[in-house]
Amino acid sequence: MRELEVSGSTGERYRRTAGISAVTGIGHTDWVEDYRRVRNGEKPFDSYGYGALAFSRALEDAGIHRSEVDGLIVGPTTAYERMGEILNIDPRWGGLADAVQAVFQAVMAIHSGMAEVVALVYGNDQRSAAVQYGGPEAMGGGAFLSYVYHSPWGLTSQGALYALMFQRYKELWGVTDADLGQVAVGQRQWASLNPQAIMRKPLSIDDYLAANYIAEPLRLNDYCLINDGGVALIIMEAERARKTCRNPVYIKGLGRSDLNHHATSLGPRLIDFYRPAQLRAAEQVYAAAGIGPKDVDALLVYDSFSPHIFFALEGFGFCGQGEGARFIAENGIGVGGRLPVNTHGGHLSESYMQGWNHQLEAVRQLRGGQGERQVPDCRHVQYVSDVAGKAMSIIYGQ
DSSP states (O other): OOOOOOHHHHHHHGGGGGEEEEEEEEEOOOOOHHHHHHHTTTTOHHHHHHHHHHHHHHHHHHOGGGGGEEEEEOOOSOOOOHHHHHHTTTEEEEEEEEEHHHHHHHHHHHHHHHHHHEEEEEEEEETTTOOOOOSSSSGOOOSSSGGGGGGTTTTSSHHHHHHHHHHHHHHHTOHHHHHHHHHHHHHOOOOOOOOTTTOOOOOOOHHHHSEEEEEETTEEGGGGOOOOEEEEEEEEEHHHHHOOOOOOOEEEEEEEOOTTGGGTTHHHHTTTTTTHHHHHHHHHHHHTOOGGGGSSEEEOOOOTTTHHHHHHHHTTTTTTTOOOOHHHHHHHHTTTTTBBBBBTOOOTTOOTTTTTTHHHHHHHHHOOOOGGOOOOTEEEEEEEEEEEGEEEEEEEEE
């Protein structure tokens, strides 16, 4: 693993929000049971119901009452005002955000004094509501989604875009389909040990290669699940967390860099695979936490498609450019590997909660007690997201 170097002044700037917040409560819905029920034609909850159930479980885990929550961030699948109404809270600060940006915003709200106890609540009935992530009506055909701009060429799904992206990567670096299959196989190993995972049946490289292409070179098991569910976290000011909550997990570092120039022409994806933004985000997050890639005990990567893992390993300094396949082969990312990656099974095998379930797994690993899939002596867990050119990272620690 390569350690990134950061100057003292830069590191000091990035450390301003380090360690001031902690995750004190987590909750989620019953993904496996809900998946079964939806496949049988039932609809257990709508998006708000899933979010509300997860919120109640997060409150219980944190050991606090809803009246203590003074900040609320909800996922973009629900309305902020309506969710607050359903949860029966009147926060003094809040809004909408995706998973990683919700954590960033909660930390900044606490840093600025706008809130002390922030609930992050996400609910999604995407499977029972038959949400389309491809085709002319992808997510309602909204023009704000960059991939809809490419519909004249038939590229109306993220899967098609990542297939194109990874095809160029393969040709540049001589990567094979079996190399890519290491990701799905490794994550399924973790999922097989996770009772919360929807897909637990072991997956071999032969199984992977026997599956059909969906958008070549991506096969069935390179794609994330689509399932209903909810997730919630309680993030609290650190000193208050130390005094009032058991087993808080601290947010040690944040890093972000965006690539907007040429974004809708696919430039950031196809030319550099988001690497410039990842390198800048890596510099920030490691400086804030005071560690480097070699100190990361478990890596959690937003994995709507398996190629994300290659780009994250290279962009955040775990290996050099074009070395992702060799790094995985030599070090291992599955059970028993030197760098455990997506120890819950990720979006490919546990649950597609659009990055929210990865935050839960970071907390679980740092709290310990995960049985066969517990990372030994886990002290630092890093989360990485590179969706649509926004390279972002969080380091959680004890």
